[in-house]
Amino acid sequence: MHKLLFTILRCRLEDVVAVGVSLCLLVLFLTTRLFHSFSFGMHDLIFILLPVGALGVKTLLGILSGGREVADADVGPFQFIALTLQPFLKLIRDWFPFLLLSACYFSLFSNLILRVNSHTADAFLARIDGALLGNQPSLLLERFVHPWLTDFLSLVYFSFVFYLPGMALYFYSRGARPAFRRLMMGYLTLMLMGVISYLLVPAVGPDKFLADSYAHDLKGKMVTHGVDFIMQNARVAHDCFPSLHVAIPLLLALFIRDYSRKWMPAALGYVGLMCCATIYLRYHYLIDVLAAFVYAPVAYRLNDFLLARWPGERLGRPIAAPRSVSAPAPVPVLPRAQRP
Numbered sequence: 001m002h003k004l005l006f007t008i009l010r011c012r013l014e015d016v017v018a019v020g021v022s023l024c025l026l027v028l029f030l031t032t033r034l035f036h037s038f039s040f041g042m043h044d045l046i047f048i049l050l051p052v053g054a055l056g057v058k059t060l061l062g063i064l065s066g067g068r069e070v071a072d073a074d075v076g077p078f079q080f081i082a083l084t085l086q087p088f089l090k091l092i093r094d095w096f097p098f099l100l101l102s103a104c105y106f107s108l109f110s111n112l113i114l115r116v117n118s119h120t121a122d123a124f125l126a127r128i129d130g131a132l133l134g135n136q137p138s139l140l141l142e143r144f145v146h147p148w149l150t151d152f153l154s155l156v157y158f159s160f161v162f163y164l165p166g167m168a169l170y171f172y173s174r175g176a177r178p179a180f181r182r183l184m185m186g187y188l189t190l191m192l193m194g195v196i197s198y199l200l201v202p203a204v205g206p207d208k209f210l211a212d213s214y215a216h217d218l219k220g221k222m223v224t225h226g227v228d229f230i231m232q233n234a235r236v237a238h239d240c241f242p243s244l245h246v247a248i249p250l251l252l253a254l255f256i257r258d259y260s261r262k263w264m265p266a267a268l269g270y271v272g273l274m275c276c277a278t279i280y281l282r283y284h285y286l287i288d289v290l291a292a293f294v295y296a297p298v299a300y301r302l303n304d305f306l307l308a309r310w311p312g313e314r315l316g317r318p319i320a321a322p323r324s325v326s327a328p329a330p331v332p333v334l335p336r337a338q339r340p
Contacts, residue, residue: 009311014098014185016312017192094172098184121201122209125241125285136213137279137286138206144280145216153277160245160274167252176259183255185307190251190299194244197295202238207282218281242291243284246274250296 008016129136164187171180203209253267278284 011312012181013306013310013312014181014188017188018096018098021192094177094180098168098188120203120209120238121241122203122205125201125203125287126206126209128287129285132286136206136210138210138282139213141280142214142216145218147219149280150218153273153280156270156273157245157277157281157283160249163270164248164252167255179255179259182303182307183252186251186255186299186303187248189303189306190247190295191244193295193299194239194242194247197241197291198239201241203240203285203288204238205240205283206285210282214282240284241288242295243278243288244292245278245284246271246289247292247296247299249274250292251300254296254300 126136133140168180168184171177171183249267249271253264253271256267257264275289278289279286
C-alpha cells in the first residue's frame, strides 16, 4: 500500500487527475444504467486533437527527413522501431492526460448532469440578471441586433475552439514544456471547477429559457447558421454557470501576462469580445460572465499552488550539479625565472 501511494505521488499531477477522473467515470457507468445510454462522438475529442494532429504531422516529417540517420545507425530491429516511434510516444505521453479529460468532460455532461441534479437553475440566474440590470441583458441588446454583427460575434464565439489548443501548440512546439504543462494544468483545474458548478447549477441558457421573449431572431449573412448548427450539436448541454468561454480566455490572458506582456492588451481585448458574444448570442446570462472573472483567477492561483506542492513535481525538478563536479580551472604555469 505504501509503495502504491509512493508511486502515485511520484507521478505527474495531470496523470493522477486524468486517471482518477476516468476511473470514477468508468465506475459510475458500470454501476448504473448510464452505460447503456452512453453517447460519444468525435466532437468530444476535436478540442485537443487539433494540435495533437498538427504535432503528429510535424513529428512524421521530422522522422522522414532524419530517417537515413536512424537507418545508418548500428542498431537491432527492435531498437530501430523504438527509435522511430519514440517521438510519437513522447507526443502521446505529453498530451494524453488532457485528451482523456477533455473526452470525459464532454461525455460526462451528455449523459449525467440531469441525473445528478434534475432542477435547472435558469429562473434563478435570470432573476439575478434582472436584479442587476432591471432586465435581461440579451433583451437589452436586441436593439443592436444586426446580421453583420451577429456573424462577427459568432466567429468570435467559435474561435474559442482554436484559442487554447493554439496556445498550447505554440508553447509545445517551441520546446517550452514547463509553460505548456502549467497552461494545460490551469485549463484542467478550471475545467474541473466548471464541472462541479455545472452539476450544482445546471442551466440551458437564455436562448432556450427566454426563447418566447425575443422579438428578433439572430440571423446572420454568411456564417451564423453554420456556427449555430455546430454549437447546438457539439455544445455540452446545461453548461452555463460559469461561462468557460470567458473564463478560459481570461485564464490564458493571465498566463500571457507571465510569458509575454506585450500581447496582454490583445488577450484582454479578446476576453472583452467574448463577453459581448456570449450575451449577445444568448448563450449565457450576465452572472455567468461575472462568475468567470472569479473562477479564472482562482484556478490560476490554485493550479500554481498544486504544481508547487505536488510531490511528483518537486521530485521531478532537475537538481543543479554540485560545484565540485565541474572541472577545475587550469593553473597558470609561471616562467622558470619568475618561480619562487
